[in-house]
Amino acid sequence: MTNRAVREFALKNLPELPAKAEKAGVKVLLNIHLDPAHKAMLLLDAPSAEVARDLLFDAGFMHFTEMEFYLVTPIEELIQKTVDVPTVY
Numbered sequence: 001m002t003n004r005a006v007r008e009f010a011l012k013n014l015p016e017l018p019a020k021a022e023k024a025g026v027k028v029l030l031n032i033h034l035d036p037a038h039k040a041m042l043l044l045d046a047p048s049a050e051v052a053r054d055l056l057f058d059a060g061f062m063h064f065t066e067m068e069f070y071l072v073t074p075i076e077e078l079i080q081k082t083v084d085v086p087t088v089y
Contacts, residue, residue, distance in 0.1 A: 013060045024055045043072075 021028050021044070030043035046052035049071055061067055073081075 009060065009063060017059050020059050021055060024051055024058070026051060026055050039066075 017031070018028060025047055027045040028042060029045055030041065032041050033039070034041060042056075044052045044055070046055070049069075053069060056062070056067065056069070
């Protein structure tokens with residue numbers, strides 16, 4: 001964190017994430033830094049995509065230059081759903 005503003009923001013706001021997540025009813029399952037790409041990744045268990053999105057904004061993550069948001073499905077669940085989908089090709 002060579003940028004002073006980013007460093008100050010991170011040191012102040014990142015420790016507050018667990019409390020903000022709990023207040024929003026969100027579980028933080030994974031909070032890691034991807035080296036050397038210098039990217040962070042959060043895996044959240046939230047009541048809805050909107051709740052997860054709002055937490056990211058409330059926690060200040062919109063200040064970073066790139067933020068990607070994905071919905072995920074456990075592989076086991078995906079396999080069960082695939083059984084009911086017809087083969088196209």
